[in-house]
Amino acid sequence: MNFTALNNFLLIPNVCDRYADGSRALGIFANETVTVGLGLHKHRKKKLHNVLIGCSQINEGTVHAFDGVMGLGYSKHSFAVRVAEEFGYVFSYCLVDHLSPSNFANYLSFGRKxxxxxxxxxxxxxxxxxxxxxxxxxxxxxxxxxxxxxxxxxxxxxxxxxxxxxxxxxxxxxxxxxxxxxxxxxxxxxxxxxxxxxxxxxxxxxxxxxxxxxxxxxxxxxxxxxxxxxxxxxxxxxxxxxxxxxxxxxxxxxxxxxxxxxxxxxxxxxxxxxxxxxxxxxxxxxxxxxxxxxxx
Known part of the structure; x- marks a missing residue:
C-alpha cells in the first residue's frame, strides 16, 4: 500500500498498544490525512481524513525487530477499520509461506474482491x-x-x-x-x-x-x-x-x-x-x- 501523510496533528501522548503475544509499543498518536493509491491504477488516489498514525518511542517484544506495524485490530484506532469503512467494511489478506523466495509477497486489500x-x-x-x-x-x-x-x-x-x-x-x-x-x-x-x-x-x-x-x-x-x-x-x-x-x-x-x-x-x-x-x-x-x- 502506498500512502502519503499530510500534517494535521492532534498529539495524544503516551499511548500503549499491546499485542496478543505480549509485545507492545509505547509512543504518541498523530491525527493525519493519508492518501492511498487505488488498486493497480497508479494515478487513482483517495484521501482519508482522521487516520491515527503512531510514532513509537519504546518497543518491546517482536515489534522491536521491525520498522513499523500496521494496526489491523478491531478498534476506532485501527488503520484497518478506518480504511475498511471507506471500502465496504471488508478487508482481506493472503500470507505466503515464510520460507518462500523473496520475489513472493504477502498482500493486504481493502474492499470486497x-x-x-x-x-x-x-x-x-x-x-x-x-x-x-x-x-x-x-x-x-x-x-x-x-x-x-x-x-x-x-x-x-x-x-x-x-x-x-x-x-x-x-x-x-x-x-x-x-x-x-x-x-x-x-x-x-x-x-x-x-x-x-x-x-x-x-x-x-x-x-x-x-x-x-x-x-x-x-x-x-x-x-x-x-x-x-x-x-x-x-x-x-x-x-x-x-x-x-x-x-x-x-x-x-x-x-x-x-x-x-x-x-x-x-x-x-x-x-x-x-x-x-x-x-x-x-x-x-x-x-x-x-x-x-x-x-x-
Missing part, C-alpha cells in the same frame, strides 16, 4: 467482534488430528467464559492454552517417534527434532473445527515448521489457562482470509497468494 469467486473451497464462519477487544474472535468447537477429535474440554473454546480463540495476523506462532496444547502435542508425538528430539528451545518452540528423512506425509492432517461446521485444514508445513537447517519444530506454544488461544500467522499461511466487519463473518480458502494481487 470480485476475484474471490475464483477461489475453490471458500468457507465462512462467524466473526465475533467486540468481545475480546481489539481482537477478532472465532467460535472453535475442537481440533482433530487424522480425523479424530481430541479430548479438549469445551471450556477451552468458550468465548463467553474463560477461554475462546482469536485469529491474529500479528502473532507468529499458534498459542494454545495448556488444556489444548498437551493433547495436540500428545497426538502428534507418536508420528515423530523415529526422529531424534533435540534439547533446544528456538524462540518459543518447545518441541524440536532432527528432520533428517522427514516427510510431511508422515504426519496426519490437523483441522480446526468451527461451531458452525466450517473446517480450517492448514498444510502440514504450517504446524511442523522449518526452524533451522535440518531442524523441524511443532509450531505451537503453550499459554496458561485460563486464557485465549491464538491462531497465529504461520498457521494462516497459504490461505486467503477475508474479514467482513458488517456481515460479521470470516471467509477463508487455500490459496497460493498469487491470484488476488490488486490492492488499495
Amino acid at each position: 470480485s476475484e474471490v469467486s475464483k477461489l475453490h473451497n471458500m468457507q465462512y464462519t462467524k466473526l465475533i467482534l467486540g468481545v475480546i477487544n481489539p481482537f477478532y474472535a472465532v467460535n472453535v468447537a475442537g481440533i482433530s488430528i487424522g480425523g479424530t477429535m481430541l479430548k479438549i474440554p469445551s471450556e477451552v473454546w468458550d468465548i463467553e467464559g474463560r477461554g475462546g480463540v482469536i485469529i491474529d495476523s500479528g502473532t507468529s506462532l499458534t498459542a494454545l492454552t495448556e488444556l489444548a496444547y498437551k493433547p495436540v502435542i500428545a497426538a502428534l508425538d507418536p508420528h515423530l517417534k523415529n526422529f531424534q528430539k533435540l534439547g533446544i528451545d528456538i524462540e518459543e518452540l518447545n518441541y524440536c527434532f532432527n528432520a533428517t528423512g522427514f516427510k510431511e506425509s508422515l504426519v496426519p492432517k490437523l483441522a480446526f473445527h468451527f461451531a458452525d461446521g466450517a473446517q480450517f485444514v492448514p498444510p502440514v508445513k504450517s504446524y511442523i515448521i522449518d526452524a533451522d537447517d535440518g531442524v523441524r519444530c511443532l509450531g505451537f506454544t503453550p499459554i496458561k489457562w485460563p486464557g485465549n488461544s491464538i491462531i497465529g500467522n504461520i498457521m494462516q499461511q497459504n490461505h486467503f482470509w477475508e474479514f467482513d466487519l458488517v456481515g460479521k463473518k470470516l471467509g477463508f480458502a487455500p490459496s497460493s497468494c498469487t491470484m488476488l494481487k490488486s490492492k488499495v
Whole structure:
C-alpha cells in the first residue's frame, strides 16, 4: 500500500498498544490525512481524513525487530477499520509461506474482491467482534488430528467464559492454552517417534527434532473445527515448521489457562482470509497468494 501523510496533528501522548503475544509499543498518536493509491491504477488516489498514525518511542517484544506495524485490530484506532469503512467494511489478506523466495509477497486489500469467486473451497464462519477487544474472535468447537477429535474440554473454546480463540495476523506462532496444547502435542508425538528430539528451545518452540528423512506425509492432517461446521485444514508445513537447517519444530506454544488461544500467522499461511466487519463473518480458502494481487 502506498500512502502519503499530510500534517494535521492532534498529539495524544503516551499511548500503549499491546499485542496478543505480549509485545507492545509505547509512543504518541498523530491525527493525519493519508492518501492511498487505488488498486493497480497508479494515478487513482483517495484521501482519508482522521487516520491515527503512531510514532513509537519504546518497543518491546517482536515489534522491536521491525520498522513499523500496521494496526489491523478491531478498534476506532485501527488503520484497518478506518480504511475498511471507506471500502465496504471488508478487508482481506493472503500470507505466503515464510520460507518462500523473496520475489513472493504477502498482500493486504481493502474492499470486497470480485476475484474471490475464483477461489475453490471458500468457507465462512462467524466473526465475533467486540468481545475480546481489539481482537477478532472465532467460535472453535475442537481440533482433530487424522480425523479424530481430541479430548479438549469445551471450556477451552468458550468465548463467553474463560477461554475462546482469536485469529491474529500479528502473532507468529499458534498459542494454545495448556488444556489444548498437551493433547495436540500428545497426538502428534507418536508420528515423530523415529526422529531424534533435540534439547533446544528456538524462540518459543518447545518441541524440536532432527528432520533428517522427514516427510510431511508422515504426519496426519490437523483441522480446526468451527461451531458452525466450517473446517480450517492448514498444510502440514504450517504446524511442523522449518526452524533451522535440518531442524523441524511443532509450531505451537503453550499459554496458561485460563486464557485465549491464538491462531497465529504461520498457521494462516497459504490461505486467503477475508474479514467482513458488517456481515460479521470470516471467509477463508487455500490459496497460493498469487491470484488476488490488486490492492488499495
